Amino acid sequence: AQSVAQPEDQVNVAEGNPLTVKCTYSVSGNPYLFWYVQYPNRGLQFLLKYITGDNLVKGSYGFEAEFNKSQTSFHLKKPSALVSDSALYFCAVRDKAAGNKLTFGGGTRVLVKP
Amino acid sequence: GAVVSQHPSRVICKSGTSVKIECRSLDFQATTMFWYRQFPKQSLMLMATSNEGSKATYEQGVEKDKFLINHASLTLSTLTVTSAHPEDSSFYICSARGTKEEAFFGQGTRLTVV
Secondary structure, three states, X not given: OOEEEOXXXXXXXEOOOOEEEOOEEEOOOOEEEEEEEEXXXXXXXXXXXXXXXXXXXXXXXXXXXXXXXXOOEEEEEEOOOOHXXXXXXXXXXXXXXXXOOOEEOOXXXXXXXX | OOOEEEEOOEXXXXXXXXXXXXXXXXXXXXXXXXXXXXXXXXXXXXEEEEEOOOOXXXXXXXXOOOEEEEEXXXXXXXXXXXXOOHHHOEEEEEEEEOOOOOOEEOOOEEEEEO
């Protein structure tokens, strides 16, 4: 079975400060890891993914994430947050050997204050 | 690229009627499509997975006769909520995956059953 944990329901950060959204995962095999962002009453937008290769992955809108196998983590980061980054962020995992199913974390709401 | 269009974005229907939601991949062929349900301030709950030309695989607890899924082509999947009840009111989101590892999501459909 695969699972994802996002330990923080909400993260508050001042505009211009670094933003980190935490994610840990559990899979039996090798993971595919993803971050998505959701704005109110909208679907999810893909931000970035880790499949293989470099542990530091760069994605859309200045976001990046670091895959840490020993800590089974895939934290999302942005060096300087914008007010427009305020949204709901989801981490997701797919076990390479377990088919198509994506498992999502519970989501973390990010509030960036001006 | 990788655009998934879902409509309608909002629909209100009367109890006992059926409503159909469409999900189209506009610029890629979606070998697999997924249907999710999202409750307020919660994560996405996978309802079913469908592969083009074959029957959908439903998650445990999801009534296949109530939530009819058709994936007749590589660019279109539909979800029909039959004999809708107020408790079916929710936000429904589709996603599609082609050759890339990440899935792309539609804009979501807010269903209200009155």
